[in-house]
Amino acid sequence: MTPIAPLDRSAEAAYRALIDGKAKPLGALGRIEDLAVRLALIAGRPDPGLDRALLLVFAGDHGLNEAGVSAYPSTVTAAMVATLLAGRASANAFARAVGAEVRVVDAGVAADLAPHRLLIEAKVRRGTRNAAAGPALTAQEVELALTRGAAIACEALQDFDILAVGEMGIGNSASAALVLHRLAPAPLDDCIGLGAGHDAEGLARKRAVLHQAAARSDVSEPRDVLGAFGGLEIAMMAGAILGAAAAGKPVLVDGFIASVAALAAIRLDPASADYCIFAHRSAEQGHAVVLSAAGAEPLLDLSMRLGEGTGALLALPAARAAAALLTEVANLDDVLSGTP
Incomplete structure (x- = not known):
């Protein structure tokens, strides 16, 4: 890169x-x-x-979801991608409100997606492997995700002034918690939150599965951590942040999962931190950990935890006002x- x-x-x-x-x-x-x-x-x-703004929503599925780390099945990822492409998701409404365009990046959705003018086909594989049983990604798959993310950002920023990054992926708060645990580093329990909406029983199950996954490997280098725990949308977002920084353009970083991707980018190349504008403080428990690890102070605090780049979009008017x-x-x- x-x-x-x-x-x-x-x-x-x-x-x-x-x-x-x-x-x-x-x-x-x-x-x-x-x-x-x-x-x-x-x-x-x-x-x-900063007149021309683009939100890239990176989508991917997670083998960890086979172990019940999310309250929703993986099929919801493809359904929400379809909603985003139809212009009916929260991110679409927010983008229209603030004057930004939206593209969805298929980093690793576990389904075949029909071509669409707003869809960027970059699938590395159909979801990651189950990180509780073995590595989520091979070294080659991690490198491909990083490289494709960087290329997508560099190409997009020929036509846009600022990039916002968000994600869609059932189970990705679980993978993000594991990645954060190793890259911060921080105690795993401090990195685990409710995700898309667990009850007490679901959260206990999620913790147990993530402790099993963490015990399987002691990796700590960024590429190794991404390989051990995934996911593809996290790795590809990290690549996009590196690509935008290399292109000399600012990046609005969304909530917990996007911030973990930004931390991975910063661990891969510390110079990328200067180009990251952390948009908001998520209500997800681990976000305070990742913000501290990145030395970041977000612009907004709205108790949001949706993802999709919604918080990054809401920070766009503040960035434009600063300019x-x-x-x-x-x-x-x-x-x-x-x-x-």
Whole structure:
């Protein structure tokens, strides 16, 4: 994959001074000012336009679901992909509300999907293997997922200014918990949450299965961890984040599962962290762990835990507002001189 250039911070003081000179009290816009500086640094100029935004929803299935780690069967993944392609999912509604386009990436859905103009066919295999019984993916499958994700992002960003990443995959909070457990690292129980909606009995079963999977292997290197525990949408999202960073474009990272993919990308290439904008704080228990491991402070906290990129989409207006601060707000000197 293309190497990622660390941000050139030589103009940071100048961008900060530009914002400080706007018609507002110093620091009055809080973290939006910090975001504006970072967007300018990513763009390499003081006018980081973010007019064209794309959400990529990566979809995949998980062999772990055979052991009952989710409250829903794996067939729901393909059904929700169809809903996304029909424009009727929550992500579609939010994308229309904020002016973003949506594409769905078949990273590893355990079904044959009909061609669609909004579907990107990148399937590595029909779902992962059961990580409680053996490795979820081979080394070659992990590399293929990473490479395809990077290529998809690089191609898309020829036509878009900012990328948002989200996911759809029944059972993927289980795989994400295992990946986070090793990459943070953190105690496994701190990484496990309700996912799509377990009751107490279901959550206990999920914990037992994940402890069985974790005991099977002591891997800790990012590629090995992705291979041991999957899933394909997580690995392909990590590749997309690396690809976007290599292309010098910002990435809005959605909730728990997308953030685990971002952590994998950061562990693979720490320079990618500068390009990741963590959108919101998920209600899923493990999200606090992954945010701490990534050294990230999300923009929003709305008690959401849906996935699909919904939180990333809701953070898009904040990113656009930060960019507009640099270009559309009058300078204080002009206001004081009577020429706003």
